[in-house]
Amino acid sequence: MADRVLVTLDAEVRDAEAPLLYADDIGALRGDGIFETVLLRGGSACALELHLARLARSAAALELPAPDLDAWRFAVEVAADAWGGDREGVLRMICTRGRDGAHPSGPAGKGDLAGPQPDTTGYVLVTPVPERVAAARADGISVITLARGLSDQVADTAPWLLLGAKTLSYATNMAALRFAARMGADDAIFTSTEHRVLEGPRSSVVIQRGKTLITPPARSGVLPGITQRALFAEAERAGWDCRYESFFTADLITADSIWLLSSVTLAARVNRLDGLRYSLPESAAEIPALVDRGIAREWSVTDW
Template identity: 40%
Template structure:
């Protein structure tokens, strides 16, 4: 059982100072826009062997998300310092680090910002090894192409995930309601493998994945051919394997897609090692 307490550092968004926060005490106020509107951004970062994985891509996406939502530009040096301090206190083992940046209190207009590191849930660790059963679901919402932000507004996504679990699935892959094209997982990017070809969906209204980007960059150096591709359900079923990749879960193989069982490919260990190596490069 995971029992280690989370480590929290508050980031002062303008001055850049950081301070430790007791995880047993409240952190945000009742009128914070993170609570009342889901108005803010976040990044989830894997902590492994005392290091933050794929950090430069996360930091760049965090900066871009803030710009897209009109938040004050984050002082990245402060976020990095807070992350280092939290890693030192967290100690050994894998952890989930979350950067959260809210528009702040309605009464003051001051943004709220903090960094948390906590142990990775046992369910997530199990899904890495065992794979997931996936339900397809049309996505009835999208962000404008000019707002590619990883926002706190996940209510609709979480509601769809709860529905999937009620129906005996572990996860969701969203599809375009008009064309039926594959979009993305609830909290992940879809990647298919066929021979030496890695593919990820090509669509305007999905958020580019940091893990997928790291994977494709490394895989190409190892002789794989990687690109985006418009794909439908039949394309997934025709692949050697289908994966959901994300920062914390890293990679989990889709072992069932709706009523279709997907057999483990002969190169499953090779693909896992490829993704793991890509994440270990920092």
């Protein structure tokens, strides 16, 4: 069984152990590009249409050409088939601005990475689900709150920060995770300068109080989460009250439960926050099953 699968946007399966990018790819030079991370389960890409819709939204935010969604769908299908349905996988769709100097319209230096779109670099990579994921799903995670150093009011006034777009510039998110690890935690929750809760470096935050679920709204500069969206859709169907509302760090402490939601880990319950222990209340026990059902739904790009 292959341990990684690589498919370029022209749907060609490549040798995943061979180099792929040109040295002057702007994605490598500047982290200038977008991506999606999708869970492969049972041989298919969960909530793919929502991921495609968000890819298109991120492309618009970065003023990249609109992605050819049919080409992406096909490349994902080829990659999912090559991976197989026996085990879960992490499928990444990666799209960079292409080669330095080849943008915006010059034919120079397209190389063989160009799919239907002449300028951007696009590929799909599948890798195994990291080992930490099983434990996070089963036992939850310990989390610390970390200041992001930004107001939750800047998303509209400073659109160049690209808050809410899923860009390849994740170095600061990874640094936050390393910092959390040094503090003995598994993950982090970013807070704004107003002490409002934002998101994790790679997850959405949802709090639960009784039959109510609350997540910070996109206008506060968080990435709209697909797993959170899937949870809310299923939870509403099951009679929960689901809200997009700003809340403070102090509200985490009084919540019945806190969840970090993301496409690969899915629902990770916070079992320790800044050293404070949280047990799983009976009232939250169905949340992981709601997420599982939500991501397995038939979604369409227009649901975004």
